[in-house]
Amino acid sequence: MSKIFKVYICLGLIFNSLAFSQDLSIIYKFKKGGGEIGTYQLDIFKNHSIFYASNYCLKDQGAKSYLAIYKQNATPHIITLLDKADDTYIYTQKPNVLNWKILNENKIVGGYKAQKAEVFYKDEKWIAWFTADIPFQDGAFIFKGLPGLILNIENENYKFELSEINKSQAYCDIKIDDRKEIPYDKYENLFKNVSTKSNNLIENISNLNLGLEVDFKSTGEKINTVNILREIL
Template structure:
């Protein structure tokens, strides 16, 4: 895989400065359809062994929330990639935002890395191979000591250098570094959280599946809600709910495969 990595004088940065690592993230929500691939830019903001990994939309949402109080939320619970790390304290946490609340899901699975002697050039960086398991998947990573940070995309960390490429053995998920730059403020906007575990996570996901538009709690089950399609035709909310439920069932290929939910 050919990568182009923009390198902005990393050797002049000291560890106390803020850095941003931008990854191209590709993932298949339907493992049976190899052509159905999502691609997003996701950002690892790092300073003093503390980092936040999130996609560009989530970072913009955090900035808006801190600057003017406005909030942007994605619907649903699954397919969230927002991760906080404190490497010094070995604390890794996913943040799940649902119905205006931020839930904190600690990641307690230990990454047991097996470092190989295999090496290759990725972009301009000499990289080395390492393998681990996480979330019921086998992962192959390439890290470089030329970027001396023991971090990486999503929950991945703990190698002697930055992870610049990692993908699972099924080729369902991949993260590849495409840019390195001096970072701006990390700005953590999601500090008021409710701690949950995977069982509670499943409860939230099923709650969304059963009532995607949350009509029962927000409007009362006696309310009649309708939508208008692009042609101007009116449709009952049950039709829209069914569309979302079908999408969830068809796109049930989570990165944590060992926590896949049976709806």
């Protein structure tokens, strides 16, 4: 490889990084069994990213329960799960070690040159397409750690598919402050028998004796949605 060619490559990487140096929002379509469930958003900041349902921050969401996934660059093998139901806010941390295998296969995804990779998560194989043209080692759901942004990722039943990329300030302000921390094993037990139902979410949280000032009965009656991400968490 000539010195001139190496210089062009280096310059290209520098310009590419500068082009995506600001905060970024990526919208994914979440599909199950071929049918679309809804849209989810990945907001990427300097030191962390947040993945959540696009309507997480809407003012009219009422008492619905939503899960957001907080990924910090400083702790790449740990993710923080932010959950809420009505005015009840909790969070927990979960190990997230992903052993990627990058494959020698390429295609165009959303106008970007993408490369194929695979990983086993909870004994299921997920196929990802990532692009080094967008230099963020992140992606939908819990997935991250590839040398570029994950555009699409799927297994036999679920798929996160790129919808759009916005090179602008992310708009949803989701923080860990003022949340009650619980161990992951207790959090996992909250949803062990929950898939599309959520009526026992508040009841189970109340049994943890967290000292939360919530009318669990009335809140439980209002809840009508559980975030489907918990099915694959």
